[in-house]
Amino acid sequence: MDQTPLPQINHQHETFTEGLLLDCGTVLAPLQIAYRTYGTLNADRSNAILICHALTGDQYVAEQQPLTGKPAWWGNLVGPAKPVDTNRYFVICANVLGGCMGSTGPRSPRSTGSEDLWGIDLPPITIQDMVRAQKMLVNRLQITRLFAVVGGSMGGMQVLAWASLFPEAVFAAVPVATAPYHSAQNIAFHEVGRQAIFADPDFFGGRYWEHGVVPSRGLAVARMTAHITYLSEAALTRKFGRRLQGNNALSPVLFGERFAVESYLEHQGSSFVRRFDANSYLCITRAMDFFDLAADHGGSLASAFRGSRTRFLLVSFSSDWLFPTTESRILARALNQVAANVSFVEIISDKGHDAFLLDEPDFHRTVAGFLGGAAEAAGLK
Amino acid sequence: MRVDLELIAGMIEPNTRVLDIGCGDGALIDYLFRTRGCDARGIEIDMAEVTRAVAHGLPVMQGDADNDLVHYPDNAFDYVVLSRTLQAVEQPLEVLRQMLRIGTRGIVSFPNFGHWSLRWQLLSTGRMPMTQTWSRMWYETPNIHPCTIRDFFDLCDAEGYVVDQWLAADEAGRRAPWRRARLLANLFGEQGLFVLRKAVGPSVETR
Numbered sequence: 356m357d358q359t360p361l362p363q364i365n366h367q368h369e370t371f372t373e374g375l376l377l378d379c380g381t382v383l384a385p386l387q388i389a390y391r392t393y394g395t396l397n398a399d400r401s402n403a404i405l406i407c408h409a410l411t412g413d414q415y416v417a418e419q420q421p422l423t424g425k426p427a428w429w430g431n432l433v434g435p436a437k438p439v440d441t442n443r444y445f446v447i448c449a450n451v452l453g454g455c456m457g458s459t460g461p462r463s464p465r466s467t468g469s470e471d472l473w474g475i476d477l478p479p480i481t482i483q484d485m486v487r488a489q490k491m492l493v494n495r496l497q498i499t500r501l502f503a504v505v506g507g508s509m510g511g512m513q514v515l516a517w518a519s520l521f522p523e524a525v526f527a528a529v530p531v532a533t534a535p536y537h538s539a540q541n542i543a544f545h546e547v548g549r550q551a552i553f554a555d556p557d558f559f560g561g562r563y564w565e566h567g568v569v570p571s572r573g574l575a576v577a578r579m580t581a582h583i584t585y586l587s588e589a590a591l592t593r594k595f596g597r598r599l600q601g602n603n604a605l606s607p608v609l610f611g612e613r614f615a616v617e618s619y620l621e622h623q624g625s626s627f628v629r630r631f632d633a634n635s636y637l638c639i640t641r642a643m644d645f646f647d648l649a650a651d652h653g654g655s656l657a658s659a660f661r662g663s664r665t666r667f668l669l670v671s672f673s674s675d676w677l678f679p680t681t682e683s684r685i686l687a688r689a690l691n692q693v694a695a696n697v698s699f700v701e702i703i704s705d706k707g708h709d710a711f712l713l714d715e716p717d718f719h720r721t722v723a724g725f726l727g728g729a730a731e732a733a734g735l736k
Numbered sequence: 737m738r739v740d741l742e743l744i745a746g747m748i749e750p751n752t753r754v755l756d757i758g759c760g761d762g763a764l765i766d767y768l769f770r771t772r773g774c775d776a777r778g779i780e781i782d783m784a785e786v787t788r789a790v791a792h793g794l795p796v797m798q799g800d801a802d803n804d805l806v807h808y809p810d811n812a813f814d815y816v817v818l819s820r821t822l823q824a825v826e827q828p829l830e831v832l833r834q835m836l837r838i839g840t841r842g843i844v845s846f847p848n849f850g851h852w853s854l855r856w857q858l859l860s861t862g863r864m865p866m867t868q869t870w871s872r873m874w875y876e877t878p879n880i881h882p883c884t885i886r887d888f889f890d891l892c893d894a895e896g897y898v899v900d901q902w903l904a905a906d907e908a909g910r911r912a913p914w915r916r917a918r919l920l921a922n923l924f925g926e927q928g929l930f931v932l933r934k935a936v937g938p939s940v941e942t943r
Contacts, residue, residue: 666795687797691804694812696775698790699797701783720791728793 358571358628361422366414366450366457367391371491375452381478385467388492389457390449393417393433394441396498402735403498404439404726405489406448407506407513410581410639411631413456416448417441423630431714438723439505443730447496451513452488453480453638459488461561461634475561475634482509482646486516490524500524502733503726507531507711508678509639512646515686518667519648519659527729529722531670532711534682535656535689536647541677544584545640548577552633561634574633575624582623587674587707591616649689656685657692666732668725669699670718672710698725737763740909740927744817744843747901747931748772752814755779755839757801757831758821762789765796779804802826805834813839820869820927822846823879832895836934841900845929848904850884850922868907869926885921885928892932901931 366389374384391414396403406416406429417433419426433439433446450458461477464470493501504525506514511533518528537545552558555573559566583591595616606612652658667690671683680701687699702718704710711718737745741764748754750772756764759778768774778796780786789796797804801818802825816839818831823846825831835842847869857865864874870882883891885904892899904912904925912925921928 668790669797687799688804688807691797691807692809694809696777696795697797698795699799700787700790701798702787703783717787717791721787724791724793728795731793 358569358575358625360569360632361629364421368457369492369495371495375484375488375491377478377484378481379479383452383459383478385459386452386488386491387457387459387463388449388452388488389454390414390447390492391416391418392448392496393446394444396445396496400498401500401502401733402443403445403447403493403496403501404503404505405493405501405517406433406439406446407489407504407510407517408448408451409506409508409510410643411578411627411636412510413454414448414450415456417446420630423626428712432719432722438719439726440723444502444726447493449489449492451485451509451639453477453485453635453642455632455635460632461638462632472564473634474564475637477634477638479645480638480642482512482642483516483520483651485642486513486520489513489517490521493524500526502735503527503529503729505529505531505722506533508533508708509643511678512537512643515648515659516646518663518665519652522660522663522665525665526733527666527668527726529668529670529725530683530686531718532672532675532678532708534678535649535659535686536682537643537645538682541584542644544580545644547580549637549640551576551580552637558633561637563633569628570633571625571628574628574631574636575621577636578627578631579620579624582620584677585707585709587676587705589674589705590707590709593705595619656689660690660695661693663690663693663695666696666725666729667698668721669697670711670721671701672704672706672708672715672718673701674705675708675710677708737767738909740819740845740905740929741767743903743905743909743911743929744819744845745772747843748774748815750774753812754815754817755808755813756817756819757805757835758818758824759789759796760785762792762794762796764817764819765789765794766792769794800825801831801834805831805838808834808838810837811840815839815841815843817843819843819845820847823882825881828881828883829891829895832891832897832932836897836932840933842897842932843930844888844932845905845927846883846888847879848885848922848925848928849882850886851926852923855923867926885925886918888928888930889918892930896935897932898935899930900933901929903929905929 368389371386450456511530514530552573555570557568558570598615649656671680754776756778765776768776816835854865904921905927
């Protein structure tokens with residue numbers, strides 16, 4: 356199977372020569388943030404919605420991905436007359452710091468004009484760092500208050516970080532299928548993926564580009580492991596069951612026959628390798644692992660939102676075992692503790708964590724209605 | 737909107753903070769927001785209702801009176817409303833305590849088990865009464881703590897709650913004429929509606 360990386364293209368971006376002081380204490384300069392916008396910013400610049408993408412997502416939230424040619428990853432939620440209506444709202448989506456679609460990340464040079472890339476030596480990035488970088492972009496677009504910040508999974512973590520770091524700049528927040536911290540189980544799954552990458556002979560200590568290779572097997576295994584956690588048992592069973600690929604006769608060769616689910620995962624792994632950078636994967640999974648809003652506020656999650664006037668919509672999915680409803684409820688209760696304005700819905704779905712990306716009419720109705728109500732409260736026409 | 741919710745809305749001052757527990761599809765909070773400028777929010781146990789309410793742009797969260805009130809800070813609301821739900825909660829006394837901790841005033845409505853028709857049914861048939869409110873068989877009903885208007889007055893005395901307003905209403909929620917005579921209200925009122933506050937406490941009258 357073809358695992359050669361897709362060609363790099365020049366993504367729309369902004370450069371910040373002053374750079375950004377990271378949580379780890381290093382100043383990352385210059386800083387480049389790649390992004391896309393959809394719709395029109397209104398005269399008083401009050402209708403902007405920032406969409407935060409998940410671990411392996413990118414800024415192409417509402418259009419065809421230029422490298423893979425795949426449809427928009429949130430095209431069913433964001434677009435004209437969609438729940439996040441680009442006829443009404445101005446939508447911004449940025450590639451996260453540490454990413455590999457044009458924002459500063461492991462593929463970026465260590466300094467302006469340098470030939471040497473960061474690779475695995477990129478200073479550790481936190482979810483908050485990603486959010487501060489997005490804030491710089493939002494500032495540059497001369498937007499002082501975002502009407503809403505919306506995101507699922509890691510994107511949801513960014514939404515929470517936005518609401519806690521810049522409460523005055525977020526009128527409404529929609530964290531979907533997420534949690535205020537990355538659980539030990541989630542870290543464990545990430546670690547399996549990272550170890551697969553480290554174990555790949557083509558990894559070369561993270562400087563694989565110098566050898567003209569990528570650690571494709573390791574990265575593919577990482578993706579396969581992660582992909583299982585995005586689905587539910589019911590969804591996997593419905594899609595594949597125990598079906599064998601080809602004929603059903605037991606082959607005399609141990610791996611002569613393959614289960615349909617095996618081929619599916621392999622396909623997921625190899626198509627991922629073509630579009631994603633292994634060092635970015637290491638960098639971003641680490642950012643998620645370190646996310647713990649309560650720990651950042653002396654152990655009190657509620658403190659992260661004290662005095663908040665942001666309107667929150669929390670959404671969880673009933674079969675999501677990666678970010679289960681119990682974690683959204685912890686968040687809801689922390690927000691109750693500071694008397695924040697909270698809506699909280701668990702969408703009944705058997706599609707697992709992935710449900711936030713799929714066609715879930717109740718989810719879409721909920722988001723559309725919440726944004727509509729918030730727009731009314733914000734006096735947005 | 738349900739007629740009894742209109743009665744409740746009439747007891748709420750404009751521009752106040754309101755929490756409606758068991759808010760259903762959010763009709764009351766919608767009304768309070770649109771006509772009275774209230775910052776009104778809801779808690780509802782039934783997820784389908786929550787989804788419907790949020791899809792209408794109303795701030796509603798899934799949760800229940802027994803487990804979720806404890807998470808709110810003191811005096812977060814001016815009014816906490818519990819309409820037709822008290823009889824279905826697990827810990828009515830605790831729910832009332834929490835209501836008057838997080839809110840300055842509590843508005844409580846409940847079906848009056850002391851109504852003459854229920855008394856008559858029990859007396860004449862010897863079986864659990866059935867009315868529009870008590871419409872399910874005893875083994876299916878979510879109502880686990882039925883009470884009468886008289887019982888509720890006793891509870892308020894015992895817990896030290898001041899009844900600011902009270903009235904009896906008919907099934908539809910229309911105000912009943914015997915609102916000042918407790919015994920008659922208990923016999924002829926199909927619902928009781930109470931506005932309560934704590935007897936002591938420095939901030940009761942400040943808002």
